[in-house]
Each structure stands twice: as C-alpha cells, then as structure tokens.
Amino acid sequence: MSIQKMISEHPQVGGDFNESLAQAVKHAMYCAAICNSCADACSAEEMDMRQCIRTCLDCSDVCEATYRVATRRTGENRQLLRTVLATCIHACEICEAECARHDNPHCRRCARMCRECAEDCRTALETLNDEVHADH
Amino acid sequence: MSIQKMISEHPQVGGDFNESLAQAVKHAMYCAAICNSCADACSAEEMDMRQCIRTCLDCSDVCEATYRVATRRTGENRQLLRTVLATCIHACEICEAECARHDNPHCRRCARMCRECAEDCRTALETLNDEVHADH
Amino acid sequence: MSIQKMISEHPQVGGDFNESLAQAVKHAMYCAAICNSCADACSAEEMDMRQCIRTCLDCSDVCEATYRVATRRTGENRQLLRTVLATCIHACEICEAECARHDNPHCRRCARMCRECAEDCRTALETLNDEVHADH
Amino acid sequence: MSIQKMISEHPQVGGDFNESLAQAVKHAMYCAAICNSCADACSAEEMDMRQCIRTCLDCSDVCEATYRVATRRTGENRQLLRTVLATCIHACEICEAECARHDNPHCRRCARMCRECAEDCRTALETLNDEVHADH
Numbered sequence: 001m002s003i004q005k006m007i008s009e010h011p012q013v014g015g016d017f018n019e020s021l022a023q024a025v026k027h028a029m030y031c032a033a034i035c036n037s038c039a040d041a042c043s044a045e046e047m048d049m050r051q052c053i054r055t056c057l058d059c060s061d062v063c064e065a066t067y068r069v070a071t072r073r074t075g076e077n078r079q080l081l082r083t084v085l086a087t088c089i090h091a092c093e094i095c096e097a098e099c100a101r102h103d104n105p106h107c108r109r110c111a112r113m114c115r116e117c118a119e120d121c122r123t124a125l126e127t128l129n130d131e132v133h134a135d136h
Numbered sequence: 137m138s139i140q141k142m143i144s145e146h147p148q149v150g151g152d153f154n155e156s157l158a159q160a161v162k163h164a165m166y167c168a169a170i171c172n173s174c175a176d177a178c179s180a181e182e183m184d185m186r187q188c189i190r191t192c193l194d195c196s197d198v199c200e201a202t203y204r205v206a207t208r209r210t211g212e213n214r215q216l217l218r219t220v221l222a223t224c225i226h227a228c229e230i231c232e233a234e235c236a237r238h239d240n241p242h243c244r245r246c247a248r249m250c251r252e253c254a255e256d257c258r259t260a261l262e263t264l265n266d267e268v269h270a271d272h
Numbered sequence: 273m274s275i276q277k278m279i280s281e282h283p284q285v286g287g288d289f290n291e292s293l294a295q296a297v298k299h300a301m302y303c304a305a306i307c308n309s310c311a312d313a314c315s316a317e318e319m320d321m322r323q324c325i326r327t328c329l330d331c332s333d334v335c336e337a338t339y340r341v342a343t344r345r346t347g348e349n350r351q352l353l354r355t356v357l358a359t360c361i362h363a364c365e366i367c368e369a370e371c372a373r374h375d376n377p378h379c380r381r382c383a384r385m386c387r388e389c390a391e392d393c394r395t396a397l398e399t400l401n402d403e404v405h406a407d408h
Numbered sequence: 409m410s411i412q413k414m415i416s417e418h419p420q421v422g423g424d425f426n427e428s429l430a431q432a433v434k435h436a437m438y439c440a441a442i443c444n445s446c447a448d449a450c451s452a453e454e455m456d457m458r459q460c461i462r463t464c465l466d467c468s469d470v471c472e473a474t475y476r477v478a479t480r481r482t483g484e485n486r487q488l489l490r491t492v493l494a495t496c497i498h499a500c501e502i503c504e505a506e507c508a509r510h511d512n513p514h515c516r517r518c519a520r521m522c523r524e525c526a527e528d529c530r531t532a533l534e535t536l537n538d539e540v541h542a543d544h
Contacts, residue, residue, distance in 0.1 A: 064197075
C-alpha cells in the first residue's frame, strides 16, 4: 500500500499533488507508531524513563493529529495545516533530544524517526509557503 | 467523575494545580467529541457540507491531541504544551467560523463549543506564560 | 455542554434517542481521559507500575474508539457497535482489575471509572439487543 | 523505518517475536490511514456517500486502537489483544463490503486494504491461539 498513491488519487488532489506533503504524512504516521512503541518499551526498562515515556506519548499524539489533518484534501485548511506541521516539528525535536539521551535500540530508532519526521514536515512547510507566494 | 480531581490528585501536581489548564483539558475533550459528532451529523445533511465535515474532523483531531498532552503532568513539557494550546486555539477558531455559517442545531452547538474551548485554551496559555515569568 | 443533547439533536436520531447509549458514550469518553491520565500518573510512582501503565493505555485506546464509533449515528453500523461495546467492556474489566491492586488515588479513581463504563456499555448493549428483537 | 524491527527490538519481545502479529500491526496502521483518507475523499464525491464515510471512519478508529494495543509488548494483555483483533476483523469486513460497492480509486484501494488487514489479523489471531495451546 502506498500513502503517495492514496493521496494522489484523491478526487480533489489530481494535478495538485504535493510529494513533500505526502512524505510528511507517511513519516508522521510512522512516527506516531514508533513513539507509541518506544513509550511502551521505555516503561519496560529498569532505569527511570518517565520523562522519555512522556515525551514519546506527547509526540505520538501530535504526530497522529498531524498526519490525519495533512491527509484530508477535501476543502481548504491550509492555514491550520501549517500550524499543525510546525507543532509536529516542535514535538519531534523535543522527543528526539530526549530519546538521544538513552542508549538502547528503541530510543535510538525513535530519535532517528523523530529527526526524519521533523525534516519532512519542515520541507512540506516550505513547499506550502512557496505555493502561497505563487498564488499572488 | 471530575477532570479537575483527576488532575489535582496526580502525584506530580499536588500544590501546583492549575485550574485554568484543567478547564482547558475538560473542554478540549468535549470539543473533540462534539466536533466528531458534528462531522457525522453534517454528512447526514442534504446540502453540501464537505468543508464543514473537514474542519470538524481536523478540529476533533487537534483537540484530542491537545487534551491528552495537557493531561500528562509527569516530567516537563511546558514548551510543547504552549505550542499545542496555540494550535488548538487556531483549529477551534477555524471550526467555529465554519460552523457559524450553518443554521442547524449541531453546527450551532459545535460553534459554541469551539468558542468556549478556544477561550479556555487562551486563558490556560496566559497562566502558563505568567508562571514562566514568575520563575525568573 | 451535554453529550445527551449532542446525540439527541443529530439529524438521524430524532425520536430514536437511546439514553443508555448516550450514557455509555459519555462514560467511555471520560474513561479514555481518566485511563490516559492514570497511565501518566503511574509512570511517576516509585514502585513498578509497568503492567498498570499498559492496561491503562490499552483501555484508553479502546474507550476512545468506542465512544467515537458509538457517537456516529449517520448510516447504520449496529453490528459493529455491538462488537465494539463488548470489546470496551472487556478492556474496562481488565483495567479495573489491575488498578484495583494499587492503593493510590489515581488508580482508585480509574478502577471506579472503568467499572462504571463497563456497566454502562453492558446496559447499552442490552438495549441494542432488545431493539433488534423488537424489529422482528 | 521498519515496524518489524521496532517490535523485534522491544526489551520484552526478544526471542518471542511474532511475525504475523507484526504484519497485522503494520497493516492496521496503514488501514487506519487509508480509511481516514477514504472518508475524506468520499465527502468530496458528488453522489451520496454518507454510509461509506461512516464505515470508513469507524474502521479507521478501530484499526488505530488495534495497532496501538497490538504494539505494546510490556506486560501481558493477550486476552484483550485477541478481542481487539477480532473486532478489527469485523470492522474491516464491514468497510470492505461498503467500499466494494463504489467504483472509484479511493474506495477500491480502501476495500483492498481492509481485506488485507482482516486477513493479517485473522492469521495473527491463529498464531496467538496456537501459542496458548502450546502453553498447556
């Protein structure tokens, strides 16, 4: 199954397909899952991981709202989309910084995922800003 | 069941209970439910409600992430909490404006709920900013 | 804001308002929030609460899906609604049993909420079964 | 990013990695996204798609709860996991049947995704039942 195809075949997308946004949707979806799993794995560790559990659950919630909002292409909600992408970047940066402090496979993977997701959201945000400028 | 009590009895809240934040949590939770219901009711209307379905679903997703992040009091995530509350205000303002255009009971209720939720998030945001200033 | 009113004014509910189902929706929404908060509070406790964190997060996810599905009244999905209510009862029973083992305010509240939610879902399930029998 | 790796490296999974369950997690995650997108695309169609919007949103909610519960491996919640997988199969079957009635790319993709997800959940359910028998 391809998230790109899912979006490109949407009746209101058509020629207006934004590859960067599709990539951000895909990685925010993965990041929501990876963070949810990392929070659970953190609770199984012996050391005190409570701050990491929290940042992971927060990031999972934000990523999920992000990918769901960014997936909807019916109607217009571009201003909110920008705000949501910026919020997702913030959540991912915080979670990456926290996970980077812990030397275990799930936190390393989660930090990597958060970094990728933040980068993709940043790129998507730039293309949306460019589109706005092109409108004028 | 009381959302206020739920938060005030959290082991890391204690004397630091923020009544405004508790109110924002409660109303964001209700707003997520009301918007989810309004989107469904909109799809049952005869006229074209697609823009309203979209803004309601987007607002529901953002409100839910907001109340979940704002409920967690273990560890520190105050910066993200501020970003999330601001995003929630944005989503609620957009949804209120869209629902206010439609004259039916579910859209009227949803517009009212969004307005209240945005106000509560604004008040909570101010108390968080005050606390930061008080720290210095 | 009233969840009962939200449902009763839905364009496809009208005279067919099911008070028991509305009560189950409301309590599943609260239970999702209380379990989410209890998981976070559990992670702040000194003793090993990992099993309780897990059952709370699982129960929160199931309650949320339940209240959202049960809120939608457009179209027909009564069979799924029954399956979902039964699943919610199961999740609440497991979470109540786990939380009842821990003597702290958030687990006591969460256990109570899960018990109430399970009872309401059971009652709602019975009314749905009665309606099916009445159809024949 | 690999969902399989995410689960296999969990501190409480280790040698006990269930490939079928990992596949069900991955496809339930994708199915939640595809159904969420299909509901939005359906609202943009000219014909009356309200029943399809509803079954897609319901299925999205159930798939999401499913993949999140099935991802957690800390502690034990195997009984609930079985109930949740069975519920997911039910939701996917209903959504597949509804989407199969509509001849457009997003409904065709969604029907296919739901069928795959239901199959994977069925396989995962069998391996879990086998493990229970093997315990005795």
